[in-house]
Amino acid sequence: MGTWLHHALFAEESKNLLPWDSILARLVLAFLAGWLVAVAYAWGRRNSLTGTTFPGTLVLMTILIAMVTQVIGDNAARAFGLVGALSIVRFRTVMQDTQDVAYVIFAVAVGMAVGAGQPIVAAMCWLGVSVAATIFRYFPSVNVTTGVAVLHIRLGLGRNPETSLEPVIAEVTTKREMTSVETAKQGAAVDVEYRLQMRPDVSPATLVTKLNQVEGVQQVQFRKHVRDD
Incomplete structure (x- = not known):
């Protein structure tokens, strides 16, 4: 049973993936880098009125791109598949908040990771996004812009x-x-x-x-x- 489950969840190519602690380290670095991007955005747009959620979206997108890069690797077919899926989301779905777009990309990326036999990558990304979302929810003062x-x-x-x-x-x-x-x-x-x-x-x-x-x-x-x- 254990062998069958392992073969069902993990692709053969997953043997060549980085270990889970290396994946986690990269996602943590992406999280920190996303904060730097958000701070740079706030500094550059300090005289403009921007929505509260956008800096948080930048952090989430940084984590998601780091995850998607790990999932795609050198597989061109996955890259084109991701572009197609996101194009459908972009042109068929009307969203009023940029964080909604980020969560849709999150769902697409997690689905791609699971389908590609990389559940560890999906789990690590879910952990990173959950931490970021918790910070934005319970510590609203960390937002670098104010409500508009x-x-x-x-x-x-x-x-x-x-x-x-x-x-x-x-x-x-x-x-x-x-x-x-x-x-x-x-x-x-x-x-x-x-x-x-x-x-x-x-x-x-x-x-x-x-x-x-x-x-x-x-x-x-x-x-x-x-x-x-």
């Missing part, structure tokens, strides 16, 4: 967004940037979109209430969770 929201406002035509909206938005935010302005209702209104970071002592409901009191404002929409760039 999207504010969508419909303003009556003839109103200047900068003079009508900026004073109210500046009062309740620490950072903000206007990302788009476009006409709506066949030119009868203007849609303005902001990315912003709220002050911790101000709730979204307070912001929406203040904006609704501004003359000319027709509609306000606040979205706390946004797509990462």
Whole structure:
């Protein structure tokens, strides 16, 4: 029974793989390198408003790429298979968060590792991703960027967004940037979109209430969770 199970789970070529402790060491190094990438990203984008989850996604992706590299090795067929699987995910699935994409890649990579007869690689990667996910969940302060929201406002035509909206938005935010302005209702209104970071002592409901009191404002929409760039 043990021999059958071993042959069923482990491919013949797995004999040439690195031992489990070497695989674990490489994944740990990938984890640390991913943090360095995330810190570099935060430093380079320190003046921009970016989603909270994106630095964590960089860490996860570093671990996953290290795992996929181990699984593929010199096998070109696996490389093309991975590209095909990820292409289906990319073009057939709509995701609003970059970490969702990372977890889909995680599932594809684990499935590939198990199918290729490398369950040890899959187990080591699962351990690394689980540790990273636990850190992000229970220690949110390790995120190197802050929460970002999207504010969508419909303003009556003839109103200047900068003079009508900026004073109210500046009062309740620490950072903000206007990302788009476009006409709506066949030119009868203007849609303005902001990315912003709220002050911790101000709730979204307070912001929406203040904006609704501004003359000319027709509609306000606040979205706390946004797509990462």
